[in-house]
Amino acid sequence: MEAPTPVSALVHSSTLVTAGIYLLVRYSRYWENNDVIREILITLSFSTLVMARFVAIGENDVKKVVALSTLRQLGLIMFALGNGMLEVGFFHLITHAYYKALIFIVVGYLLHNAGGNQDLKGVFLSSNTPMLYILLCCSSIALTGMPFLSGFYSKDLLVDIIVKISYYKVLGVIFTFILTLIYTTRVVFNLINNYRKFFSSSIKKSSR
Helix, strand or coil, rough: CCCCHHHHHHHHHHCCCCCCHHHHHHHHHHCCCCCHHHHHHHHHHHHHHCCCCCCCCCCCEEHHHHHHHHHHHHHHHHHHHHCHHHHHHHHHHHHHHHHHHHHHHHHHHHHHHHHCEEEECCCCCCCCHHHHHHHHHHHHHHCCCCCCCHHHHHHHHHHHHHHHCCCCHHHHHHHHHHHHHHHHHHHHHHHHHHHHHHHHHHHHHHHC
């Protein structure tokens, strides 16, 4: 769905895409004691986690990378719900809304300045506002679960509880965290590299 950047940030980070998860949490008393439903949630959510990460690693469209990162976070929340961690899942839902809204706003602004160019290797060349790059880097790092940022606290709780349930599950979750780090690093690296090229070209033009 297409919408102005502030509306898109609200809809895709904390309302439309998370409505189903909120309903699952709200009416958890109807399914949380059903092992079959919980196993289905765990299987589907882990499949979503892995699929979204592998696709995001090879994707060059900035908007698709952001959308896939949202899909990955929703899969992680569903994985928490399937393992009976309703409070942790809801907590991650809230922290995700903050940094993902910031990512949507900054990326939307950069895409607008780039004239609609969504290619990862060129979308950032049209803007010369350093603060935008700092904000996008910080929110992207929060996405990976860097310590002392919002994404860290919910993911740390998730791993801390899952390790008491199953070592296989915690290894699977850590594996998906590594994949997230790979595609996020790829985005940030291209961001910094493109800004460096833009800054260098601006200096050359001004020196003539």
